[in-house]
Amino acid sequence: MSFQNTGGSTTIDIATNQTDWSATVADGANWITLTPVAGTPGKLTVAVAENSLMDERVAEVRIGAANGSLQQTLRVIQFGTAKKILFVEGSRRSINGLEQEFNLTVTTNCPAFDVEIAPEADWLEDVTPDTKAFVEYSRDFVFKAQKNPYEFIREGVITARATGLGEGAVANITVEQAPNVNMDVIPAKLLTYTGFVGNPMENLFDKNYATFAETGYASTQGATSTTLDVEVKADAIYQILYYIRDYPNLATTSDTRRSQYPADMTLYVQKANSTTWEKVKDIQMRGTGTQLGSKLYPALKVSEVPYKLFDGLPLTNVRKVRFVIKNGNSLTGENNQFWNSAEIEFMGVAATIADPVKVPIVKGSYSWASMDDFWPDSDGGPVSYLYDGIIAAANYWQTPYFDIDQQDAESIGKLGTTEDVAGPKGGADGWGTSLTFQLDKQYTNFSEIWWYARNSGTQVPSKFDILVDENGTGTFKLVKSFAQGAIPTPWAAPTAPTAIRLDQPVKAKAFQIYIWKTAATDNDMFMCATEIEAYIQP
Missing domain, CATH: 2.60.40.10 (Immunoglobulins)
Structure with a gap:
């Protein structure tokens, strides 16, 4: 909504299946007046005062219902005196x-x-x-x-x-x-659905338009949203298509059936080598036909089917897709989660490279001193915490945060100090420390390492080498060096790993992370982690 600098007002319609709504101006933009600031479904007038400044000003009007669980945002632009x-x-x-x-x-x-x-x-x-x-x-x-x-x-x-x-x-x-590609339907499999089911959700991905999935019409069981998790292994997703229940009989499909869609939802993806859900966009399905009776939103036109839930620059390297459905287009408004669909299709390019497979780590060691060497009951546990399968903030390994002199280090059979680490290498690049891990057997296709940060993405290696011992003899050879900042910090957030990948798979019975420097700001060798995992390329 835009206004001239002289001010003015515009009235808009507010439609909701809730009993009332409220509107507020974000960030204290006192040049906007709302009338009324709350009400039942009806009209809202947005008025702006004169803007005597040269530059335009922008603010948001936030309209909410159902105690804030339903939200819409209106962007208001008012020009200044300068020509824009x-x-x-x-x-x-x-x-x-x-x-x-x-x-x-x-x-x-x-x-x-x-x-x-x-x-x-x-x-x-x-x-x-x-x-x-x-x-x-x-x-x-x-x-x-x-x-x-x-x-x-x-x-x-x-x-x-x-x-x-x-x-x-x-x-x-x-x-x-975006580049043009020959898009195919990417195979999809339902993983989980949280909510009341009236007809199997698996029908959304059975490649059969004659079957349909449906939420329970009689009850939402108190849910304000439902979640649909789908396995979709794709190099690139260009489109996500929604097909109504009676597809492809569009010409004879009633308005009732074409209005039973999930009206509001948020789309997320989970990419390969990650456990984090990344938000893609909020989706608001809105039929453009005439609103009918007490339906919340109008029926989809025949020309709007299939409806494009997503259609843009490709979502790359995807492994899972999540829909968080906040509002279904109920027939009478008594069930905010009622919707159905014949099929949901993912269009693009299926994954051409298999995901890496995790392999067991059976033993680990650190060439210097861990926190538990000095304070067993304090911060940080033994190196074994890094491969115990527990990814939790309370289960972590850590180097000492304080200074340790040479004598202290030698007293526990270790080398070096916190500020000037003495390790097995030395030379022009200084000294470093090594984390060494043995695998359960020899692999010919060792390909990457996942590092799970603890509570900071900067208490991690920044300059380091990856070495492997091919036969378990204790002889390690360099396979890849990571210069300062080669993996930009901060690394991935806790519980979401940062993948450290080799250029190509190699033979390994053991591997070593040799750290020259960490990204910690006050101690060059301070670091911690909740877990480290090893992967092979199948």
Whole structure:
């Protein structure tokens, strides 16, 4: 929503299946007034005061219901006295590699403006309908992108330039188009579903449109959201498609069936070699037809099926997908989790490289001193904590945080001090320490190590080598060096490993992490970890 610097007001409709809602202005933007600040489903008026400053100002109006579990955000822009022109979408827009049309909106405090495409972006075309009606200060544009014939991302710049009284005001937006690929349906398997089930959720991924999955119509069992976890092994996911219950009988499918969709959800992915769920986007499915009766949202049009839950730059190296469904499109509003679907499909490129396989570590040692060598009942446990299979903050190994002199170290059969570590190497690069681990047997395809940080992603090695002992004889050879910052710090958060990968699989009966320096700011050799794991390439 945009306003001129002179101020003004706009009224919008609030629709919800809750009994009431409330609205607040974020970050104390006292130049915005809301009327009313709460109410039942109805109207909200947003008014802004005059802006006498040169620059535009931006704030968010947050509208919530159900004690905040349902949220919508309205972005409010008010221009200043200086002439400005903006793309509502920001400075960058991402599209997929297929031929398509997409919308951009220009807003400005200049009465007239032109839009032009950079000459080198000859794959973009302005196809905005040539209507006689022209709205000053704002306009929606439609652009067409050709199919991307290349195996790399390409970019094109679109410029909005004010004319006449606004001469000099310019805005650019970069359109980023993903590579084009031959997309296939990627196999998917249901892992878990939390919620009441009326029809098996496995039907979402059985490649049969005649079967459907459905939540329980009679009860949500008190749930305010439900979660769907799916195994999807993909090098790249370009689209996620939702098919309604009666697909493909779209022409005869009733509005009732085409409105039983999961209206609000959040999409997450879990990538290979990670246990962390990464948020991708919030999804709001909204049919564009006329709202019917007491339904929360209108039915999907035939042209909107399948509905694209995701359609953009590829999600790469994915292994799992999660949908957290916050609101279903109930028929009467009494069940906020009721929805059904014939199928959900993931379109893209299936995984071409197998995931690494964890192998057992049977023994570990450290060439210097661990915390438990000096304070067994204090911080940090023995090196065996690193391969006991327990990934928890209370179960960790740590080097001493305080200074240890040479005499103290030698008294427990170790070498070195905290600040100036003496280890088995030495030489021009100084001294280092080594963590050494024996595997349960010899492997010919040892490929990577996972390091689980404790409570800080900076108390980890920053400059280190990986060495292997091929036959268990105690002779180690260097296979890869990691220079200072080769793996940027901070490393992955606790319980999410940082993968240390070799350039190619090697033979190993044991491996060694030789640390020259850590990323700790006050002690070059201070580090800790909850677990270290070894992996082979199958």
